[in-house]
Amino acid sequence: APPGGRCLEIRGLVKRFGGLRALDGLELEVRRGTITGLIGPNGAGKSTLFDCITGFTVPDGGQVLLDGEDITGMAPHEVFARGISRTFQIPRLHRRLSVLENLMLVPPGQLGERLAGPWLRPGAVRRQEEAIRRRALEVLDLLELTRLAHAPAEHLSGGQRKLLELGRVMMADPALVLLDEPGAGVNPTLMRTLAAAIERLREERGITFLVIEHDMELVARLCDEVVVVSEGRKLTAGPPDAVRKDPAVVEAYLGD
Ligand code: ADP
Ligand code: MG
Numbered sequence: 001a002p003p004g005g006r007c008l009e010i011r012g013l014v015k016r017f018g019g020l021r022a023l024d025g026l027e028l029e030v031r032r033g034t035i036t037g038l039i040g041p042n043g044a045g046k047s048t049l050f051d052c053i054t055g056f057t058v059p060d061g062g063q064v065l066l067d068g069e070d071i072t073g074m075a076p077h078e079v080f081a082r083g084i085s086r087t088f089q090i091p092r093l094h095r096r097l098s099v100l101e102n103l104m105l106v107p108p109g110q111l112g113e114r115l116a117g118p119w120l121r122p123g124a125v126r127r128q129e130e131a132i133r134r135r136a137l138e139v140l141d142l143l144e145l146t147r148l149a150h151a152p153a154e155h156l157s158g159g160q161r162k163l164l165e166l167g168r169v170m171m172a173d174p175a176l177v178l179l180d181e182p183g184a185g186v187n188p189t190l191m192r193t194l195a196a197a198i199e200r201l202r203e204e205r206g207i208t209f210l211v212i213e214h215d216m217e218l219v220a221r222l223c224d225e226v227v228v229v230s231e232g233r234k235l236t237a238g239p240p241d242a243v244r245k246d247p248a249v250v251e252a253y254l255g256d
Contacts, residue, residue: 006068007032007176007208008053013062015048015232022048023059024232030176030225035202035209037223037240039216041252045232046212047089050178054086055079066176083175087165087182089212095154099145099164102153103136103171104129132171139167142200144193159186163194170201177201179211183218191215195222216244228252 008030015023022045030036038046051057053064055076064072066082074082093102140146143163148156156164162182169177179198183191195218201207213219219226220240228235228243230252236243243249 005032006030007066008210009063009065009068010049010053011063011065013049013052013064014060015045015052015057016060021232023052023062025062026229026232027234028227028229028237030208030210032208033202033206034224035198035211035222037219037226038210038212038229039214039219039226039243040229040235044229046229047180048232049229050086050180050212053079053178054084080172084178085169085172085174085176086178087162087169087180089180089184091161091165093153093161093164093168096152098150098152099156100133100136100140100149102164103139103167104132135171136167139170142170142197143167157187159190162186163190163197166194166197173205174207176208176210179209179213181212181214183213183215191218198222216240220244 006029010026010028013023013026014021024045026045026049038049040046048057052059055074055078058073062072063070066084069082071079071082094105097105137146137149140149143166145160145163145167148160153161153164162185166179166182169179182194182198186194198209198211199222202209211219211223223240225237226240226243227237228246228249235248235252236246238246
């Protein structure tokens with residue numbers, strides 16, 4: 001698919017929890033090859049949007065389109081198989097396993113099939129495992145986590161766990177990555193590593209990113225486009241500098 005076209009389209013998305021409309025007719029577009037920021041006050045519906053896109057929850061109305069295909073209501077593994085990968089606001093890691101093992105435990109599907117094919121020959125399993133390990137070591141290098149490869153995940157700092165979550169996403173070779181507050185609790189040094197890794201993945205592999213983030217410095221540095229949501233709807237969208245100065249955005253945050 002050519003860059004710059006629509007990768008993800010959200011049309012009139014609605015999600016109710018009892019009487020609450022967490023998403024209330026949300027509209028948004030993410031262009032292929034961009035890093036798009038998703039900002040908005042707490043409770044605006046940002047994480048719920050990720051849950052609807054990735055099949056963790058089923059929306060009550062509206063549509064999710066990926067490269068023009070309607071993927072609304074698909075199961076998480078079906079969405080994943082189509083190249084969408086995500087992180088969670090609170091990292092979901094295997095605490096007792098090492099950093100390297102966490103990376104090597106990619107959900108089967110994408111990576112495995114591509115490397116080995118469905119016709120497993122003698123030796124193929126071992127070769128596949130070697131390929132996964134090589135890939136994991138590359139990812140660790142990119143994220144500057146190599147020296148922690150054999151440390152249990154539970155020994156990592158909050159910021160390092162965020163990096164490891166990004167690493168797990170990268171193992172799957174996704175086309176579209178959804179990051180839920182990657183910078184939360186991350187110190188400035190790790191933040192630079194994180195931002196550089198995201199930029200490199202976009203440039204070298206053409207990965208498209210949709211990033212929920214509160215840190216406006218990170219958003220301004222990283223994002224081509226920012227979408228602001230409030231109370232389950234799109235408030236505005238545009239380049240970071242324009243959005244930052246938008247009075248409606250300032251007001252939405254003051255009301256938080
Ligand atoms: P954000 O990520 O923008 O901070 P969320 O998407 O987490 O916001 O939440 C949006 C609204 O939906 C909030 O009011 C939240 O309390 C509510 N909500 C989210 N998930 C659930 C759930 N599983 N059950 C009930 N209410 C929920
Ligand atoms: Mg959230």
